[in-house]
Amino acid sequence: MPELPDVEGFRRVLSVHAVGRKIRRVDVLDTGVLRGVSADRLRQTLTGRRFGRPWRHGKHLVVPIAGSDSVVLLHLGMTGALHWSSDRHRHDRVVFVFGSGELAYRDMRKLHGLRLARDEADVRRVVAGLGPDALDLTRAELREQLAGLRRQVKPALVDQAVIAGLGNLLADEILWRAYVHPRRPCTDLDADDFARIHARMRTVLRQAIPQGRVPPRKTWLTGRRDEKSGSCPRCGTTLNHGRVGGRGTAWCPRCQPD
Structure with missing residues (x-):
């Protein structure tokens, strides 16, 4: 996509x-x-x-x-x-x-x-029905868009009415880098979580845009998620796979605990 x-x-x-x-x-x-x-x-x-x-x-x-x-x-x-x-x-x-x-x-x-x-x-x-563009989003705007939402963080990130531009791969990559479980409720996120999510979002976008895609690098979650025995590029733990908000999702159970 x-x-x-x-x-x-x-x-x-x-x-x-x-x-x-x-x-x-x-x-x-x-x-x-x-x-x-x-x-x-x-x-x-x-x-x-x-x-x-x-x-x-x-x-x-x-x-x-x-x-x-x-x-x-x-x-x-x-x-x-x-x-x-x-x-x-x-x-x-x-x-x-x-x-x-x-x-x-x-x-x-x-x-x-x-x-x-x-x-x-x-x-x-x-x-008019779209949220702010992910590339232009400030940390304060990210918190404003997500804080108080009674839903899980990954479905919120990929909802174009909340933030425009993020899809399945980007959301998984950003949350993995931010050490946030994709099923964490938005109401459970604190200031440090928002700071990490925003910083990792900017990093992922800056690195992916010159490639014109989300690059399947082995040092990225997106480069390991489709492997049969895919493991976390950071700690080596076998990745978990499931559906979050109706979308196929990958995460590291050690780096992103419930």
């Missing part, structure tokens, strides 16, 4: 290859990813235009259209991605054709998709 580092990587792909170049054609190969816009309207709005500088909020990618009030909104869901390529893939859903290549919105499961916002006010309405 794309998380904040992945979406940052897709933003870079778009910025490097597509921003400022004229869109010669828009090929809508599957209308199943269009949300609130027809294929004809999308083509009419974008053909001959240029993408402006994209920005991101959580897992949403916001792409202004130069010389227009319209804005493309991409939510990449579980399997969405942007690829700069001249070769078509069977899961390409919408392809923006330029003189020097093609930018493909590729998505296997089509759980979310592409919107065409009328203006910036429309964009604000779409993202």
Whole structure:
């Protein structure tokens, strides 16, 4: 599932290859990813235009259209991605054709998709239900978002209405580094817990963003969690696996006691 580092990587792909170049054609190969816009309207709005500088909020990618009030909104869901390529893939859903290549919105499961916002006010309405972006979150804001919630800490972290941008892998990695069990109630967290969670969140994001993904390093929990006899990179204890808030979760029973 794309998380904040992945979406940052897709933003870079778009910025490097597509921003400022004229869109010669828009090929809508599957209308199943269009949300609130027809294929004809999308083509009419974008053909001959240029993408402006994209920005991101959580897992949403916001792409202004130069010389227009319209804005493309991409939510990449579980399997969405942007690829700069001249070769078509069977899961390409919408392809923006330029003189020097093609930018493909590729998505296997089509759980979310592409919107065409009328203006910036429309964009604000779409993202209004999201929490603050994880990359910009201060320690005080983290505590404000979580303190007092009557729920476990991991489901709170991956709830986009609480904090935007964190997914399953990031939440597990952050909590493991912060020595916090994923089932700890938010009401049980103290000032030191919030300080550790915030510090580890910033470290994990800073290290993952240049990779454009959550890297499967052996020194990270995410590099060991899928091994048959996966062990904690810090203490060597065999990892526990279970479901927390309905999501597959890994943690170290020694570093993250109940």
